[in-house]
Amino acid sequence: MSKLVLARILQGIPVLLIVVTATFFLVRAAPGGPFDAERSLPAEVVKNLEKRYNLDAPVLHQYVDYLGNLVRGDFGPSFRYPNRSVTELIRTGMPITFELAFYAIVVAVVVGVMSGLIAAVRPNSLQDYLPMSLAMTGICLPAFLLGPILVLIFGIWLEWLPVSGWGYSPGDKILPSVTLGSAYAAYIARLTRAGMLEVLSQDFIRTARAKGLSMPGVVFRHALRGGLAPVVAFSGPAVAGLLTGSFVVETIFQIPGLGRFYVQAAFNRDYTMIMGTTILLSCLIVILNIVVDILAVWMNPRLRKVR
Amino acid sequence: MSSQPILSVRNLTVVFTIRGQKFTAVDKLSFDIERGETLGIVGESGSGKSVSCNALLGLLPRPQAEITGGEAWFEGSDLLELSEKALRKIRGKRISMVFQDPMTSMNPYIRIGDQVMEPLLLHSRSTAAEAKERAIELLDQVGIHDAARRFDQYPHEFSGGMRQRAMIAMALITAPDILIADEPTSALDVTVQSQILELLKTMQEQRGVSLVLVSHDLGVVRRVTDKLVVMDRGVSVERGRTHQVFTTPAHSYTQKLLDAIPHTAKPETYRFVPKDAPVYLRAKGIRVTFSIKHRPFTAVDDVSFQVRKGEVLGIVGESGSGKTTLSQAVLRLVSMEAGEVLLEDIGIQKLRGAALKRYRKQVQMVFQDPYASLNPRMTVHDIIAEPIRLHQLAEGGRAVTAKVIRLMQDVGLSPAWANKYPHEFSGGQCQRVAIARAIAVEPILLIADEPVSALDVTIQAQVLNLLLELIRRKGLSMIFISHDLAVVRYMADRVAVMKDGRMIESGETETVYASPKERYTRELISLEKISE
Structure with a gap:
């Protein structure tokens, strides 16, 4: 088992290196630079700035320097916020984005697994069609549409929940979490249903029923573990998607998270900031996928090595 | 009570x-x-x-x-x-x-x-x-x-x-x-x-x-x-x-x-007459190893045998005894670590291109599960016609169809069913289709791997008799693989018993049956006699 973990971590290193390299050269290949503004600066000022940020050196040289700094854990200074480092900026935004993503994944898993189970127990009945139609709607509705709709219903008409903000009043975390989590809840519902239907048609389910187990006993004791395997496999990419996809939700609800920094950095050609957030998120994706792979092995005794 | x-x-x-x-x-x-x-x-x-x-x-x-x-x-x-x-x-x-x-x-x-x-x-x-x-x-x-x-x-x-x-x-x-x-x-x-x-x-x-x-x-x-x-x-x-x-x-x-289950020796009319029949297939010291979880595992160990023209060689053994791997080695579907297989005195290991294609035509296979081995999206006509076209044994659509119809008649299927799909047939009928496909390319050797194990007993006998009839009529040889000793006895002129990758005993079927040398063979025979 520890061998597997080590191997997977080692496999992650080249992936990250490729991501760093590709991002580094791509952002520099994009037209424009960090100091292009509507009002163009005097050439000398730009030259000074470029010298300060090491942008006048050859690109390859910059790349090697950047990698060197990266190994020491230094993401460099932000080009846009001159007095703050990228590390500082990430540190302010990250906890908020993580919290939002955490609530969203809780919503997604709880709602998704429950409705998938309900649907799978009685396939092709109302109990199946209702949650599955809802799930289809959830998948089709993008966050920028669902968010405002929820705000309209629960914030403006019913006045139950605040329409924006993060951490100012107790209820203001609900709408963003639901908005972000719903599409994933829908996917998880469909995956749960498919996984459970597959497992429930297996011979060992008949054995379990022949033992005298009730339907809930059969579902929870015998079917759930196998039935959730596809959900577990999906949850790695899903969490990554939640983290990177939180930008829209953060904008709608005025949340000062990482997503907004990320997009602004891309618009501003804030090279170091783009690099910093990209590396952070790719690290997370790599780690989450490793976690999910290990989880899948741990859940299935047949994959576990007998030492 | x-x-x-x-x-x-x-x-x-x-x-x-x-x-x-x-x-x-x-x-x-x-x-x-x-x-x-x-x-x-x-x-x-x-x-x-x-x-x-x-x-x-x-x-x-x-x-x-x-x-x-x-x-x-x-x-x-x-x-x-x-x-x-x-x-x-x-x-x-x-x-x-x-x-x-x-x-x-x-x-x-x-x-x-x-x-x-x-x-x-x-x-x-x-x-x-x-x-x-x-x-x-x-x-x-x-x-x-x-x-x-x-x-x-x-x-x-x-x-x-x-x-x-x-x-x-x-x-x-x-x-x-x-x-x-x-x-x-x-x-x-x-x-x-x-x-x-x-x-x-x-x-x-x-x-x-x-x-x-x-x-x-x-x-x-x-x-x-x-x-x-x-x-x-x-x-x-x-x-x-x-x-x-x-x-x-x-x-x-x-x-x-x-x-239904023939608990008898091979019928006289189908018995092989060894009089100056040439040896078709000769296998010497075949050894196949796999690596399972980085550990070498010998699936077939030093197995030698030969099959003459018109002869049926039965291979009996339980699951894991290496009988299927052996047949795959003969077909060159797995590589051998040692040993050689000669078809009409030509080693098959070095065959390339046209010669390999010719070998693939000469040796055909019938598998255990008739449903799984037929493409469900093809009609029976197309299934049988495919190898005929591939090996260019008939020119033009009409000639191909004529050959398909003849083959269907050979295996006892009504040509009226040519445009049906495999799922419309019973297990026994599907196995007939698989046999028709195998003999379509006019092979000289058939390898049948548990061809009747998935079939009902009353159907088994029909398929077995069909195989015996085809072998006699077309002068084929066959390697017949089964776990079922009764079936092998009914089909085979000579029998080889496999256990743990080795061929532990072989000889004329009735001789082995009457006086088995190995303990394991005796055990198999006694178990079969109980159910007789």
């Missing part, structure tokens, strides 16, 4: 609705079973024997299946009328089941021990510790050594026979009154089959359980049952004491079943 039956089934009728079409799977089935008695329910696939058992415990698939009539009296209540809740108190406690395939019938995610003690925890007030103790005791009784340690293992760490033993322990742990065993040995090797039957019989005798044994295998039923019901397409055609039914079958279907 008490005179009052413990379970009394009267006129059980089950109707299935599939795509709006109703068909009667079980039609007015009646039987009684007394305490401590063993009842056999025999029939071919689709005869309704498993459906009847599942119906008794309310385990039929809903809503496709419906019990439309009959009653099943067990301790003063009609099982068919009981609510789901009341039935749950009977399932696994008073009436337990053992299913066919222990590989798929046990939950792969749960430890063996936890599965074995589950019924006890469910139906009694035992604590987990008591249940565990009882489970270990029972696992030990069903012949699992070191039960306390194996308690914590998962099903995939058990062999097929051990899993079936654990299933039996699981079924017996609540001390039920009736044990229903649905094809309990069909998925197992012959020597293991025999052990499991012994075990069922001992357990039943020790505990006074009534045993309902469902099987397609007459040999199995004959060995252990007191009385039996013969089922054909949902109807029970014959009932009676077992020995009576076997000695004087009253119904023509029972007679047909009894006649």
